[in-house]
Amino acid sequence: ESGALTQVKRILNSGLAPVDVAHLIESSPPKARKLLWELVDKDLEGEVIQHLSEELQSHFLSDMSAEEVADLTADMDTDDVADMLQQLPERVTQEILESMDDQDRARLEAIMGYPEDSAGGLMNTDTITVRPDITLDVVLRYLRRHKTLPPMTDNLAVVNRQNEFIGILPVSKLLVSDPQQTVREVMTTDSRVIQATQHESEVAKVFERHDLVSAPVIDASGKLVGRITIDDVVDVIRDEGDHSLLSMAGLDDEEDTFAPALKSSRRRLVWLFINLLTAFTAATVIGLFKDTIEQIVALAVLMPIVASMGGIAGSQVLTLVIRGQALGHISNANINWLLRREVLIAGINGTLLALVISLITFLWFGDPYISLVIALAIVINITFAMLAGAVLPILMKAKGIDPALAGSVALTTISDVVGFMSFLGLATLIVL
Amino acid sequence: ESGALTQVKRILNSGLAPVDVAHLIESSPPKARKLLWELVDKDLEGEVIQHLSEELQSHFLSDMSAEEVADLTADMDTDDVADMLQQLPERVTQEILESMDDQDRARLEAIMGYPEDSAGGLMNTDTITVRPDITLDVVLRYLRRHKTLPPMTDNLAVVNRQNEFIGILPVSKLLVSDPQQTVREVMTTDSRVIQATQHESEVAKVFERHDLVSAPVIDASGKLVGRITIDDVVDVIRDEGDHSLLSMAGLDDEEDTFAPALKSSRRRLVWLFINLLTAFTAATVIGLFKDTIEQIVALAVLMPIVASMGGIAGSQVLTLVIRGQALGHISNANINWLLRREVLIAGINGTLLALVISLITFLWFGDPYISLVIALAIVINITFAMLAGAVLPILMKAKGIDPALAGSVALTTISDVVGFMSFLGLATLIVL
Known part of the structure; x- marks a missing residue:
């Protein structure tokens, strides 16, 4: 019996990708879910939980202490952390925010200041920005100083000294243009920019109609506040399709196939x-x-x-x-x-x-x-x-x-x- | 009256983006649709038609000659052209294929050899490939010889001399790595590769679960045949959501809100x-x-x-x-x-x-x-x-x-x- 458990534990923590572990948990009845979740290694919990439905997230989080939640969210995308925290009671959220470092807290609070179903609630704050007057060669050298780029970086945001959004520098243009040209010469200014207060279904329409991978998000004063990536938009589209289907049968949006x-x-x-x-x-x-x-x-x-x-x-x-x-x-x-x-x-x-x-x-x-x-x-x-x-x-x-x-x-x-x-x-x- | 028409014509052909013209046509009753379509300039027709539903595409195409269709498809993505042609009668499709140049025809036939709802039917053939033994610096210079990169190029496919797929070189890695390294040293080989015969809903699941922007497609012998991009996957996801909703009311998948x-x-x-x-x-x-x-x-x-x-x-x-x-x-x-x-x-x-x-x-x-x-x-x-x-x-x-x-x-x-x-x-x- 305990031998079988050890084997399941090994499969969960090294055999399967975190997204597959999440899928396995979602597809299991309540008791098996709890057991599987307990077998997931502490340092993988963050990766697994971000692929779970909101319903299951808040279920598992409610059993954890503020410190445990803060640890778990350390490696997650800021927008996913924000979504997760927004389902917890206000008091718990505050406690978790306080146990984080200053930079993480500031980023989270920026996102959580916007409604969950707005562009601001959907965005990440990991945008790479460049100034218009530098050359592409400088941009290339600047990028090489990074170990990795944020996921789905298909363009860099061009901003002025006041962090006001000016345009985007598509990575594809960066790659095909003469390195001696300046960002200003190459950047596009007619790109689709998202207002932080726009509703997420509007954001999805903009992405779908213009085939975007990522788009910069600005606030009311035109300052760059973050960027939205297609993976989060895909979730919005999936949820919209679900919404009509489930609502017409009087089921909840977050309806869980294996709820108790x-x-x-x-x-x-x-x-x-x-x-x-x-x-x-x-x-x-x-x-x-x-x-x-x-x-x-x-x-x-x-x-x-x-x-x-x-x-x-x-x-x-x-x-x-x-x-x-x-x-x-x-x-x-x-x-x-x-x-x-x-x-x-x-x-x-x-x-x-x-x-x-x-x-x-x-x-x-x-x-x-x-x-x-x-x-x-x-x-x-x-x-x-x-x-x-x-x-x-x-x-x-x-x-x-x-x-x-x-x-x-x-x-x-x-x-x-x-x-x-x-x-x-x-x-x-x-x-x- | 004719003044008003001229104005509508101007708005359609220079005021609005092609995707918005398509949306306007979709949202109009049959007669207005026909009139609007006739007012679209010949050289914009291709851009507009690819954003229309399959139902409307085949409706408008059925009134055109093979040469007109061939002209219209000249600037379109190969996978979109393939989808469009698959709705026309076999005889007409053959006629259109014959009026195309050899390269376009070969590409189209490669896609049309696969079922419309398979990965092969969804893919594009515009992949940029590189060999494993060259340095990143050579790759960067090779890319700079292009005027533009195919849309949504977030990675390059690495293939051997037999065009067999070996791995992918993510553009983000290309940008942050030392240019003296070889492709082999930097490439990832555990990336999600799609079989051309996989069903499109399986493809959508892979994209969703692994947050992909594009993925290489290989045939049964492991040769690279094309690549799938997230914009086409988003359409699959949208259609899947629609399918359950419409089917449960006994409506057709391609149901058109403004059908006669x-x-x-x-x-x-x-x-x-x-x-x-x-x-x-x-x-x-x-x-x-x-x-x-x-x-x-x-x-x-x-x-x-x-x-x-x-x-x-x-x-x-x-x-x-x-x-x-x-x-x-x-x-x-x-x-x-x-x-x-x-x-x-x-x-x-x-x-x-x-x-x-x-x-x-x-x-x-x-x-x-x-x-x-x-x-x-x-x-x-x-x-x-x-x-x-x-x-x-x-x-x-x-x-x-x-x-x-x-x-x-x-x-x-x-x-x-x-x-x-x-x-x-x-x-x-x-x-x-």
């Missing part, structure tokens, strides 16, 4: 209770037509069809619009066209579905009135649900509500209420 | 008809219990609650597992733990929901038997649906079926059938 049962249970219950309201609203609508159903029980058999087809058609539009918003495709200039198109599609698809459904209904129950009622209800519900699918995310975004989170439950409420109301209401009017 | 109505209508109709089968299956189950419903109409009022709560609880698990699969977290080693946890959560959440729902039901209808029946049905359906949410994606993936596409409709069928069957069946046994 009680923790998962509590989180998911909130969503189930919100949806319970929707379900009872639908039931109340059906309750209004109890007498009708008592007389024509076929209505009870068919009513879920009307509600579910509306729900499906609406959620297609909802998903499309939420994604269009994320890509920045949807604006006031094209909403009207989009709504008109959705009405047109609702007309076409609603009519086709209504014909098929009412034909099947006629073959099943042999009642032309019920067939007519279900056809009308399908067209009405699909049209309403599709319009709701397009309008809800636009309204919600304008009001600052997250459409990925609130959109699907609002849409279900609408398609259930309109579906049951139109089907049972029309049946009461026409069939009875 | 008829095109959208046709695509979405397929999904609606698949879901119609589910809806009629559910209706058939209800139909089995017509007599019961006729006697106790409260059942018709309450039955959608049972089905929908199961659907919601199941889709939370489904989403979690699909995402866990995408992240590579789920394996045979932890499935059992996951299933046991879901049963435990189903027990907790199912019981809590059952209590609340049966209490409301009792207050509403005053019948303890109906309250008991709905409580039991909720526990049964939530347990079944949650297990289905966990098991379906695992089975589907093993069978090569896409869980994001097929999972939600299969789950809805199960939660409807089990929900109606258990609720109405128990009611028939207990209440009647």
